[in-house]
Amino acid sequence: MTLFPWWKWGTMSAAVVAVSLATLAAEPRANREEAPAPVEQDASKNKYLGNSNCKQCHNDPDQFKQAPQVQYFVKYDEYDTWITKDKHSLAYSNLLGERGKKMATLLGISDPTELKAGCIGCHGAGQAEATNRIGTELFNPRVGVSCENCHGPSSNWSQEHALPEFRKRTTEDREKLGMIDLRSPAIQSAQCLSCHLGKSDEGKVVTHEMYAAGHPPLPSVEVATFSDFIPRHWWLVGEKPSDKVRQASGFVEGTKERTRLSLVGAAVALKTSMQLLADETKADGSTTVPGLSWPDYARFDCWSCHHDLKRESWRQVRGYQRAPGRPPVSEWPLAIVKLGIARLEMDDPSARSLTGELLGHQKAILDEATARPYGRKAALGTAAGQFAAWSDVLIQRLSAARYDEKVALKLLRKLVDSVIDEELDYDAARQIAWTIKILVEDTGTQLDANRKAIDAVLQSMETGLNLKLPAGRDYKIEDELGKGLQTINDYEPALFQKDLKTLAGLLPAA
Amino acid sequence: MGLNLHDHRSLVARLGLAFLLGWIPNVARAQDLRSGESVGWQGTGSCAAAACHGGRTVPLALKGSEYTFSQAYDPHNRAYSILFDDRSRTIEKNLKHLRTIEEARPFENDTCLRCHVYQGFSSEAKWTRSPDFALADGVSCEGCHGPAGKWLTAHTELGWKGLSDTQKLVDFGMRPTKDLLARGQSCVECHVGLGSTDVNHDLIAAGHPRLFFEYGSQLAKLPKHWKVGDDKRRNPDYEAKVFVLGQLLTAKASLDLLESRAIRSLPADSTSPWPEFAEYSCFSCHHELTPRGWGAANATGSAQRGSLQWGTWSLPLAGILPSDLTGLKADDSSSTFGSLRALMTVADPDASTVAVRARQASADLARLAEKVNQGTIAPEEVRSMLGQSLKFADNGPKLDWDGAARRYLAIVALDKAAADFDPRYSDPAVVNGLEKLYQGLNLPMRVDRRGGIFDSPYRFDPDRVEVEIRSVQAALPNH
Numbered sequence: 001m002t003l004f005p006w007w008k009w010g011t012m013s014a015a016v017v018a019v020s021l022a023t024l025a026a027e028p029r030a031n032r033e034e035a036p037a038p039v040e041q042d043a044s045k046n047k048y049l050g051n052s053n054c055k056q057c058h059n060d061p062d063q064f065k066q067a068p069q070v071q072y073f074v075k076y077d078e079y080d081t082w083i084t085k086d087k088h089s090l091a092y093s094n095l096l097g098e099r100g101k102k103m104a105t106l107l108g109i110s111d112p113t114e115l116k117a118g119c120i121g122c123h124g125a126g127q128a129e130a131t132n133r134i135g136t137e138l139f140n141p142r143v144g145v146s147c148e149n150c151h152g153p154s155s156n157w158s159q160e161h162a163l164p165e166f167r168k169r170t171t172e173d174r175e176k177l178g179m180i181d182l183r184s185p186a187i188q189s190a191q192c193l194s195c196h197l198g199k200s201d202e203g204k205v206v207t208h209e210m211y212a213a214g215h216p217p218l219p220s221v222e223v224a225t226f227s228d229f230i231p232r233h234w235w236l237v238g239e240k241p242s243d244k245v246r247q248a249s250g251f252v253e254g255t256k257e258r259t260r261l262s263l264v265g266a267a268v269a270l271k272t273s274m275q276l277l278a279d280e281t282k283a284d285g286s287t288t289v290p291g292l293s294w295p296d297y298a299r300f301d302c303w304s305c306h307h308d309l310k311r312e313s314w315r316q317v318r319g320y321q322r323a324p325g326r327p328p329v330s331e332w333p334l335a336i337v338k339l340g341i342a343r344l345e346m347d348d349p350s351a352r353s354l355t356g357e358l359l360g361h362q363k364a365i366l367d368e369a370t371a372r373p374y375g376r377k378a379a380l381g382t383a384a385g386q387f388a389a390w391s392d393v394l395i396q397r398l399s400a401a402r403y404d405e406k407v408a409l410k411l412l413r414k415l416v417d418s419v420i421d422e423e424l425d426y427d428a429a430r431q432i433a434w435t436i437k438i439l440v441e442d443t444g445t446q447l448d449a450n451r452k453a454i455d456a457v458l459q460s461m462e463t464g465l466n467l468k469l470p471a472g473r474d475y476k477i478e479d480e481l482g483k484g485l486q487t488i489n490d491y492e493p494a495l496f497q498k499d500l501k502t503l504a505g506l507l508p509a510a
Numbered sequence: 511m512g513l514n515l516h517d518h519r520s521l522v523a524r525l526g527l528a529f530l531l532g533w534i535p536n537v538a539r540a541q542d543l544r545s546g547e548s549v550g551w552q553g554t555g556s557c558a559a560a561a562c563h564g565g566r567t568v569p570l571a572l573k574g575s576e577y578t579f580s581q582a583y584d585p586h587n588r589a590y591s592i593l594f595d596d597r598s599r600t601i602e603k604n605l606k607h608l609r610t611i612e613e614a615r616p617f618e619n620d621t622c623l624r625c626h627v628y629q630g631f632s633s634e635a636k637w638t639r640s641p642d643f644a645l646a647d648g649v650s651c652e653g654c655h656g657p658a659g660k661w662l663t664a665h666t667e668l669g670w671k672g673l674s675d676t677q678k679l680v681d682f683g684m685r686p687t688k689d690l691l692a693r694g695q696s697c698v699e700c701h702v703g704l705g706s707t708d709v710n711h712d713l714i715a716a717g718h719p720r721l722f723f724e725y726g727s728q729l730a731k732l733p734k735h736w737k738v739g740d741d742k743r744r745n746p747d748y749e750a751k752v753f754v755l756g757q758l759l760t761a762k763a764s765l766d767l768l769e770s771r772a773i774r775s776l777p778a779d780s781t782s783p784w785p786e787f788a789e790y791s792c793f794s795c796h797h798e799l800t801p802r803g804w805g806a807a808n809a810t811g812s813a814q815r816g817s818l819q820w821g822t823w824s825l826p827l828a829g830i831l832p833s834d835l836t837g838l839k840a841d842d843s844s845s846t847f848g849s850l851r852a853l854m855t856v857a858d859p860d861a862s863t864v865a866v867r868a869r870q871a872s873a874d875l876a877r878l879a880e881k882v883n884q885g886t887i888a889p890e891e892v893r894s895m896l897g898q899s900l901k902f903a904d905n906g907p908k909l910d911w912d913g914a915a916r917r918y919l920a921i922v923a924l925d926k927a928a929a930d931f932d933p934r935y936s937d938p939a940v941v942n943g944l945e946k947l948y949q950g951l952n953l954p955m956r957v958d959r960r961g962g963i964f965d966s967p968y969r970f971d972p973d974r975v976e977v978e979i980r981s982v983q984a985a986l987p988n989h
Contacts, residue, residue, distance in 0.1 A: 325787065
């Protein structure tokens, strides 16, 4: 494909996009068989161009309003949202802020922006693509986590993605060109969690040493909620204002995308956490990934150790599934997985067998992680690898399932009933509360009769679990950290259970 | 007294083993039960006769009323009955993953009874106990004095007083509790641990209180059925000696326990935990959740960020103990302790190497303790130790809670030791300063929303402790 050079792209872009959109609107799905030739692309040839390129189109919704034939399928103010409201744009500068500097001193790092320091993987550029990124004139990690960190290196799609042909590209083709298909809930979740949980082969590992030096604890992640708080610079497909664009995207009206993202994201969190654990057990000291070593306390549940000692301790009252005093892995990546299986069972009763498999994997992890402090390394790694592979199948099936208002209500009922008697830890409770909120919002008008009372319960959960995430660029990490840690310290499962019981009484019978 | 501590230990171990296996001649087997006196553990009934140690004069005279006094005041006698309370049952419920506390029977669990009745207790080895022996007496006379089977009669006979401590121990099994080293040794076997008698992190997490033993303060607190005056007459350096011996004994017992922990974890099919978190400062992990506690500002001198601090309670305060007395150097980086600390500070220490080093270090401490026990600590050594305990290195690491609490206990012990020969050390200004220091340490109780009480040093402020220590220093004579 011959195209004008990218540096002239800015002046031409509006026109091209307008044309492409008009074409898209005119010939939606009929001609899909005329897709561009498949891409034979070596992924390593995909280079990062930096966000100034993206800014040329994605920073001004008004220029497109002038072309009435344009069908909006993206907002065109993505750059503006990111630079003014999204703290991902601070990821790099935080390294050089007060806390970042203090951490670097304590860790003995002279320059936290160097690859070997292990920070930049999440705070600017993923390590795997680092040779493609750092040092090129165009990509500047100093702008933080920007467009290409999530959407992929754009050298081979930056121009083409504005053309009508690109709409016909398959996910696989796009990936070969370097574009990450974030419309897929599984891919989006994996992309978010690669930093927010960790991915060793991309150099995204928060070690215990980093935490001890002052890195804020990584919270549990409910992908749909986290996306909302970024705040989203994109429309969900169902939110796109043009019927034609929604149709062209294959959207089934009534689909509840946030519910889907929540369930798929939970399964991806399980996979990501297990993969990270498995990778780390294989660390033999020779790895070049900063911080990948075994044993690392960071792969275990933080709050099992980091709690003030008190009586009556809910942990002791709750009892232990295995030897007390040996930190297990985090509970939260498992918190919503059973709900995923429940969703599959709605269409296919045989999916019930997944519950047995899940319990088997859970047992293996628990056994191996607590056989001794830090677990039996090799066996734990094997169990984690198998659990990750198992969750992959779950992710695929959950991605294909249908989610509408009725499903959301059924899931809500199921979720509340299944955890009402469980004494969950803080992270798991938070994960569940966020999911409950998403599900409530996705039930449409079905809960209107008790809406006010339900909102009051949600408000109570929000206070008790600090559900509101620090969004925006003007937050202060010290304030947020203080508030967050205090909430964790004060957390009592019984208070969350009380809210769950109230909520259960407000939901219509199954 | 010529009794080597190390021999004493192994002797005690041999005695325990002998009871289990029935080797020792004169110790009864089942067939001897009729001649109850030769059975190892006799129970308090044998001691409690009104004419012996069960005197009932009012107020209780110590001589002749030791049993009556202890029954009334010594908390050791509740050691067994406490196993019936909810907390003990909860601990066992958690350890054994029982459904309810009603199913828990800690009062039948040898792991508990080994300290809550006597060291080395085995419910299997019933033949080592007289039928009159009552678990309900808790840690009773024989828990410290040794099983009375062989000395019960003998110790009332003429000629008993002519025997040496060694003869009484070796031939009769009576522990020389008048000797401060031997006395401390009986304490640490439970209050620190011995072999598989181990309050490890599993047990603590299940709800058992952490053990933190300090000989001087524990001894001072214990309602004594003997006269401290006698102790002081035998040991003019009583307070100082108890403090120094306590440092060495606690460390030695901890190292023996560490060796045992390491060895027990070695077999491939071992279920014994390793690394053993109880070896480390609780508050390395269980610290307050505030931005201050979380990383950055909480630098308390650990070798590596995020590593656990080993032996914060158990290792000797080498900076305080005079090196010419104990042979310990404040900077112990090249010593056996130093190399052990380096080994133990990595996330997953090598158990075999640790076991070997721990044994070496323990042997060193045994020699030092023996030397201290035989000598006399001079007033100027006491003053020097007190001076050291009040000192802060410029730009040194801040005290963590364990460090601060141990400093406090050391200062109290050494101030008392100094007061033994100079009453100005018990001046109200000093006492008042110590009280304020104690308050600075005191676990600040905070009640949470559900009425839970925080036990950890939530809001511990090392700067305040430093200020209080300096004001104690200012109140001391010759400041």
